Amino acid sequence: MPRSACEQLTPTEREVLRMLTTGLRVTAVAKETGRRESTARTHVKHLHQKTGTHDIPALVRWAESHRSCCVG
Numbered sequence: 001m002p003r004s005a006c007e008q009l010t011p012t013e014r015e016v017l018r019m020l021t022t023g024l025r026v027t028a029v030a031k032e033t034g035r036r037e038s039t040a041r042t043h044v045k046h047l048h049q050k051t052g053t054h055d056i057p058a059l060v061r062w063a064e065s066h067r068s069c070c071v072g
């Protein structure tokens with residue numbers, strides 16, 4: 001895992017990532033944060049690009065291994 005992925009995450013992306021690790025779906029994340037679902041999906045798309053993952057389970061696993069650095 002390139003360290004740069006951690007540094008590239010924006011505060012909003014970190015927030016979305018933390019919520020996904022609690023098991024919330026993207027629709028629920030959008031609702032909780034008061035954002036449009038399309039906006040939440042864009043954040044998720046960027047998270048996939050930055051972390052090199054292609055689905056939510058992989059993204060959540062990535063986040064769990066980054067609790068001590070960028071996601072905590």
Ligand SMILES: [Zn+2]
Pocket residue numbers: 005006066069070071
């Ligand atoms: Zn990290």
